Amino acid sequence: MAADQGIQTADDGVAEVSMTQARANLTALIREVRYGGRTAAFTERGERSAYVVPPDAYKQSLEDRLTIVAMLRMIDEIPEERRRTEWARNLIRYRNDLVHGA
Secondary structure, rough: OOOHHHEEEEEOOOOOHHHHHHHHHHHHHHHHHHHHHOOOOEEEEEEEEEOOOOHHHHHHHHHHHHHHHHHHHHHHHHHHHHHHHHHHHHHHHHHHHHHHHH
8 A cells, every 4th residue: 555545545455555655544534443443553553553443343352362261261171081082182282273373
């Protein structure tokens, strides 16, 4: 995105504005996030460097993270004798993929 183009919509629907145009477009960008329910991003040299998200999206991400952490703990607490079952092995494999980014 060229610096003089203001707010642009990326292919994934995120409103983007370059850091050099951020001050001039900040109010419009925040309104798009607040009233349009869209995520926005500040970019530097065409790469996203920071995001602005609607309050509900932020709240949901925190709740989702707590749920995932609780599920990971539950998987870690599967008794040793049950870890040999297929469902437990699958859960443990899934947990490892989440934790290690596979």
